[in-house]
Amino acid sequence: MRKSRNSIFILFFIAAVVIALFSPYASQNPDGLDWTVEKYRKTEALVERPPGGAAFLFADYKVPFIKSEPVSTVVSAIAGVIIVLALFRVLSAFISRRREERSDKAVRQPDNAF
Amino acid sequence: MHIPDGLLANNVNYFCGAVSLSALYCCNRAAIKEADDSKLSIAGAVTAFVFAAQMINFPIAFGASGHFLGAFFLALVLGPHLGFISMAVILLIQAIFFADGGIVAWGSNLFNMGIAGGLLPYAAFKLVHKSSPFFSKKRGFILLSSAAGYASVVAASFCCGLEIGLSKVAGVYEAVCSITFIHLVIALGEAAILSATLGLLSAAMPELFEPYVGSGADKTPENGLGESAAS
Numbered sequence: 001m002r003k004s005r006n007s008i009f010i011l012f013f014i015a016a017v018v019i020a021l022f023s024p025y026a027s028q029n030p031d032g033l034d035w036t037v038e039k040y041r042k043t044e045a046l047v048e049r050p051p052g053g054a055a056f057l058f059a060d061y062k063v064p065f066i067k068s069e070p071v072s073t074v075v076s077a078i079a080g081v082i083i084v085l086a087l088f089r090v091l092s093a094f095i096s097r098r099r100e101e102r103s104d105k106a107v108r109q110p111d112n113a114f
Numbered sequence: 115m116h117i118p119d120g121l122l123a124n125n126v127n128y129f130c131g132a133v134s135l136s137a138l139y140c141c142n143r144a145a146i147k148e149a150d151d152s153k154l155s156i157a158g159a160v161t162a163f164v165f166a167a168q169m170i171n172f173p174i175a176f177g178a179s180g181h182f183l184g185a186f187f188l189a190l191v192l193g194p195h196l197g198f199i200s201m202a203v204i205l206l207i208q209a210i211f212f213a214d215g216g217i218v219a220w221g222s223n224l225f226n227m228g229i230a231g232g233l234l235p236y237a238a239f240k241l242v243h244k245s246s247p248f249f250s251k252k253r254g255f256i257l258l259s260s261a262a263g264y265a266s267v268v269a270a271s272f273c274c275g276l277e278i279g280l281s282k283v284a285g286v287y288e289a290v291c292s293i294t295f296i297h298l299v300i301a302l303g304e305a306a307i308l309s310a311t312l313g314l315l316s317a318a319m320p321e322l323f324e325p326y327v328g329s330g331a332d333k334t335p336e337n338g339l340g341e342s343a344a345s
Contacts, residue, residue, distance in 0.1 A: 009155065012159035012163045015166075019167055026181075027171040031178065032180055032293060033117065036278070056213040061214070081162040084161050089158060092158065099146055
């Protein structure tokens with residue numbers, strides 16, 4: 001049976017939230033880039049945040065005011081999912097509006113030809 | 115593979131930023147031109163899915179870890195243009211809210227993960243996909259996609275190594291060899307996740323891959339969902 005766009009959207013959203021719930025179990029080992037850079041620079045300067053890093057809302061995937069680390073990670077992950085959805089809502093609206101403007105122009109074009 | 119601010123030389127960041135912004139402009143124009151609402155309507159959830167998946171680091175050998183890149187997956191499901199925009203959005207949110215990847219280095223990260231890790235492997239995938247009818251079968255499609263996913267991580271890490279080398283953090287040869295070597299292992303995880311995800315999705319939502327699998331493979335390769343899914 002074919003699924004509608006809405007059900008595909010909901011399935012991906014649920015998958016994103018389920019994955020977010022597992023985020024506290026992510027490995028704490030350095031990722032490929034950090035692993036490489038640590039070999040060449042002995043200081044930690046590279047992996048530290050630049051000045052002003054404290055201003056990041058969910059720095060290191062943690063919510064500053066939540067003490068429990070796993071809960072903090074899950075909440076920040078779900079917040080991230082919501083931010084992505086919200087931003088894409090705006091972006092989709094922008095792209096749709098531009099498309100309508102384009103199609104309107106294309107329709108009007110023959111009248112303006114002469 | 116998210117490059118923080120302060121690692122790369124400014125010139126490298128500026129160059130990669132200029133290339134990435136140009137690519138983003140072109141992809142935005144192409145996405146507007148494509149006029150495919152079926153992909154646009156699911157793009158937010160698919161992007162959120164990749165964003166969440168990128169948070170899960172899996173341990174690999176040598177005391178390192180890796181995570182799902184997802185750039186090729188986005189190109190496959192949403193089409194290359196919308197997929198690239200999705201990757202740009204993910205990297206922007208990670209940089210602004212989560213301090214994961216630098217804000218100045220956003221262009222370099224987009225260059226590595228969006229262009230080298232998304233657009234290029236997708237172009238290669240399309241070329242190979244056309245070459246044999248085997249790749250239009252479900253098994254062939256998943257095999258080819260996993261290979262492209264593997265290549266996407268290696269290509270992204272190669273560019274990352276090149277940027278580190280050109281920034282004189284290490285020699286170009288050492289940086290490229292070292293980071294590409296570790297990502298040859300990480301890419302196995304990407305290929306495994308990709309094949310499992312595509313196996314599940316192609317069984318549960320075959321309409322997502324209509325342009326690539328089965329009879330639909332010959333019809334509308336640019337349309338990520340096929341016309342039927344829009345109804």
